[in-house]
Amino acid sequence: MERTEALPRWKVALKNWYKPYPWLELFALCAAAIAVYVGWLLISMSIEAPPEAAVSTFYVSSWISGLFLASLGIGFIGTLGGIGGGVIWSPVAMAFTPMDSVIIRASGLVVAMFNALVATGPLARTGLCNIRLGIFLMIPVGVGAFVGAKSAIFVAAAFGITGEALVRMALACIIFALFLYFLLGGKKTEYPDVKEEDAFTRFFDFRLPYYEPSAGKVIDYKLHRGLLFTIAVFFVGLIGGFFGMGGGWAIVPALNVIMGCPLKVAAAVSMTGLGMGSCVSVWPYFKAGAMIPIVIAPLLVGQVVGGVLGAQVLIGMKAAIVRFILIGVLLFTSFGLFTKGLALLGVVELPLWSRLGFMGVCIVLVFYLIAKSKE
């Protein structure tokens, strides 16, 4: 038993490949993904497209494989950073691709929800995920996200290019605020000290003790300010649904700071509430035709594989490095979004060298933060 625990994670995986939860399905998914996205890509070089097609089979296959790889990377990093993938995908795609913003936001919800949904199963089995809190959380997040998604489709239809520009600039401001939040750290504490539950929180009976292996004991925590938390996460859901970026970046701190939820429990509950909440907000996009299957499928598969892989790698990984990379990505993305919004409005279009220069500044900042953390 002890020998098995001492093995590196990849050796444990190889030794137990036939056991479900998670190895069997993880290997099956990875094998199928490699066969389709690498194998098919190679085969597609020799397959001719129909004469009327404007592009080759290899071109389309390359985009499908590219979207899968991008989603896999985002799902992996999003899981390691505990923030989901929507906060990376939607802003980056809006800033640096010509894709329509409604399609980006629809795909952003897919990117935000699926690594959270696949993580819920294993987390619930450990008892770390407080399922009562997760199910309850889905109500304000789901209602907010549904209203946000409906509003996004309305704004896109009513305001055209100006709306596209304003959405990008508003998102730039939110991303910049997130950059500041991740840079400065926030006021999160691992085990907040809650003296007494209030009537609202007591009524819903949110308390659920769990076993904490690192402390070697059962943690029995109290929660409070449930009503304030419900109102706060409604607005998080609204923003997440509107911009297609989920809300993991805000729900974990809200659970921890407002309700006094232990940090690890907050991260697990956030996954359940967000994943299930996004199942509501994704439908307005689905019904509007913004979920184009051949574009969405590789993103979905990338998130599922990236989420399961990321959850396994997370065990032995230093999450601080991921946070610094994320800080750099957020700063560069907020700049890209804001300048793209200005360009769409016809105010100013920045030359390529200025973007590359700003990217250099962001890279220097990431290396500086990593070096400072080592000191």
Place this chain on the structure above:
Amino acid sequence: MEEQKMRIPFAGIVIGDTLYWVCIIGALIALIGPVVSLLAPANNMADPFKIFSLVWEGKSSGEIWAAAAAAGQYPGPLFWMQDLSKGDAITQLGVWLACSCSLPAALFGGIVYLFGLGGARRSVTYFIICMFVAFMILYAMLI
């Protein structure tokens, strides 16, 4: 010893496992669909070659479906029911299944809370919450 004393809530296991497996099955189906689409380009609701060109030109979803779909418009989220032999219908089934995974999870969770299955504590409050969640998803799917 303390770890052994802890009972993992059965409703959590039911909800978590439903989400996990439905997502994985949906992902596996969504993996196959695009390959079928490209192997038989004529056997699709919408031309996959046109779709990618139009997406990267920045066209809206309405314009993309109008130009690429055989029907000249978006056939709706349930178009996979019309002909499951089509490549994009298989893909849509996988995406649709994965996006609906919370509905069975909430329903099964509600049943566990109502009847106290698997040694779970009965809770009418959480049964109602689970049913409300299921209703929200169903409402979003239908309206």
